[in-house]
Amino acid sequence: MATFFQHMTNALSVGSLYALMAIGYTMVYGVLRLINFAHGEIFMIAMYMVFYGLAIFFLPWYVSFTLAIVITALLGVAAERLAYRPLRDAPRISILISAIAVSYFLQNLATVLFGGRPLTFPQVPLFTQIMTLGSVRIPRLSILVPLITLVLLALLMLLLKRTKTGMAMRAVARDYDAARLMGIDLNFTIATTFFIGSALAGVGAIMWGMKYPQINPTVGSMPGIKCFIAAVLGGIGNTAGAVLGGVVLGIVEIMLVALWPSLSGYRDAFAFILLIVVLLVKPTGLLGEKTTEKV
Amino acid sequence: MKLEIRDLRVSYGGIQALKGVSFTVNEGSIVTLIGANGAGKSTTLRAVSGLQKADGGSITLDGQSIMGLPTKEIVRRGIVMVPEGRRVFPDMTVRENLLIGAFIRSDRAEVEKDLRHVFELFPRLSERTWQMAGTLSGGEQQMLAVGRALMAKPKLLMMDEPSLGLAPLIVRGIFDIIKRVNADGITVLLIEQNANAALRVAGYGYVLETGSIVLEGSGAALMADPRVQEAYLGKHKEKPQNAHDDYTAVAATAGRLTD
Numbered sequence: 075m076a077t078f079f080q081h082m083t084n085a086l087s088v089g090s091l092y093a094l095m096a097i098g099y100t101m102v103y104g105v106l107r108l109i110n111f112a113h114g115e116i117f118m119i120a121m122y123m124v125f126y127g128l129a130i131f132f133l134p135w136y137v138s139f140t141l142a143i144v145i146t147a148l149l150g151v152a153a154e155r156l157a158y159r160p161l162r163d164a165p166r167i168s169i170l171i172s173a174i175a176v177s178y179f180l181q182n183l184a185t186v187l188f189g190g191r192p193l194t195f196p197q198v199p200l201f202t203q204i205m206t207l208g209s210v211r212i213p214r215l216s217i218l219v220p221l222i223t224l225v226l227l228a229l230l231m232l233l234l235k236r237t238k239t240g241m242a243m244r245a246v247a248r249d250y251d252a253a254r255l256m257g258i259d260l261n262f263t264i265a266t267t268f269f270i271g272s273a274l275a276g277v278g279a280i281m282w283g284m285k286y287p288q289i290n291p292t293v294g295s296m297p298g299i300k301c302f303i304a305a306v307l308g309g310i311g312n313t314a315g316a317v318l319g320g321v322v323l324g325i326v327e328i329m330l331v332a333l334w335p336s337l338s339g340y341r342d343a344f345a346f347i348l349l350i351v352v353l354l355v356k357p358t359g360l361l362g363e364k365t366t367e368k369v
Numbered sequence: 370m371k372l373e374i375r376d377l378r379v380s381y382g383g384i385q386a387l388k389g390v391s392f393t394v395n396e397g398s399i400v401t402l403i404g405a406n407g408a409g410k411s412t413t414l415r416a417v418s419g420l421q422k423a424d425g426g427s428i429t430l431d432g433q434s435i436m437g438l439p440t441k442e443i444v445r446r447g448i449v450m451v452p453e454g455r456r457v458f459p460d461m462t463v464r465e466n467l468l469i470g471a472f473i474r475s476d477r478a479e480v481e482k483d484l485r486h487v488f489e490l491f492p493r494l495s496e497r498t499w500q501m502a503g504t505l506s507g508g509e510q511q512m513l514a515v516g517r518a519l520m521a522k523p524k525l526l527m528m529d530e531p532s533l534g535l536a537p538l539i540v541r542g543i544f545d546i547i548k549r550v551n552a553d554g555i556t557v558l559l560i561e562q563n564a565n566a567a568l569r570v571a572g573y574g575y576v577l578e579t580g581s582i583v584l585e586g587s588g589a590a591l592m593a594d595p596r597v598q599e600a601y602l603g604k605h606k607e608k609p610q611n612a613h614d615d616y617t618a619v620a621a622t623a624g625r626l627t628d
Contacts, residue, residue, distance in 0.1 A: 241469050245458055251420055252456040257444035257473035257521065 076209045081332040083216040089324020090223035094278035095301035096316035098271030104247035104311045105267045111173040112153055114298020115180035116272050120146040120279035121289045122188050128196040135198045143276040150272025151265050184291035192290040195283035202284055219281050243267055303349045309362025370396045370524040370556050377426035379416050386412040388580040399557040401567040404577035410560040414527050418450045419443045445473050447524030455514040459503025463494055466502050466513055470520030487516040508539035525556045532563045544570050564601035568592045
């Protein structure tokens, strides 16, 4: 029972991390119909920012975390402004290729700026201490990650449902021209979407770094693909779906390894198998929008 | 609020959709632009609202040029459009659709008041406040689209084919609302293929054919004009009753094919 509880908290925290990043994919897909392949690299840059803040400039953790999140968010906005906005009216494939280019550009930029040698993500004792709950010993992080994710999700939902900016984001995701006719600024709204999505990736990256403390220029690739899977699993374009997809993926991965330790090497392969199965059974994902359009 | 369009030219992908269109919408009037499918009616409205870039000519509002301004600025100046096909936000509730219509406004109390006004105009909507707009019938969606536009407090309301695909009874209701809105002091520019209904409510009308204005006059004068009667009102034996019926017949066939 104790082991199950331990695995479950671990699964939930991994799932929450996937969820945070999957939201970024799904929100950007919502407004641009674009799979932002650079999302994983935005995540990677956030980890380096925290490393520099904590290990090089010796800033307090809250300052370096905040800075890292803000810089990451602005980087996402910059990528949209420079690489995606000029291609908004171009064929879909152009903007997709541009996203792949941004991804490789950031990986190589990181290699040049930070070097290819893996670095160790600095530990913040407040988050990484081990707690003992009865007979269960878990890192405080495993409890904090799902909690932080939950709070951020609640805030995001409030933003989307209750604020003008959130309404504008939903309107833009549905219909550009109709949104513009409401007086909504398309560019500003899309930039805001990138800001929020990238900031969430930044939060995810920080917690990821404390859980898996190794940084290198390609560290964002696998989480990037996993979270893309999570977003598709839940139904791309659907925020709640992204969260569900992330949590399901986290639970499946961790429980698989927990129940059949000999299969642990296939953890990533199972994520892809899960994706294929879900797509075959329900092509629009678990909570996907119906693709039939009324004419 | 006087809208003047002079020599407006628009082209997409090398095809000239508007070849120098000029017309005037005087304050407080209902003006209609009629014409067949592809005559350039929607293009005209899209150019006025800033959704479509014009190649040349001028669009002025009370003497001030609004050409080239972004759509949000044009909306702020009081020109609000009800787009063709209604284009309500299907995954938002009726209430949210109306509130987003008031996106440019920040006077919350006034917005609430106008919300009640819209519900008065369209009691059907007030029964469905929390329903997703996508689940409404076509007529209700059209009411919602008009209500949403009214929430922006327009001075000039532009309507693109409000009768398209709606049952005759609903169409009559929509045109009644147009008259009522106009009586409240809102200038209306109406685009229609249903020339009969449009000319009945409009004080003045223009006939658009392949990108040019070919005829203009008061609504009554146009209705009496033999050329209009033949081409748009179906007073000629061999022609279908009017272009709009023709369109719905095609749409019905298409619907049957996809069913």
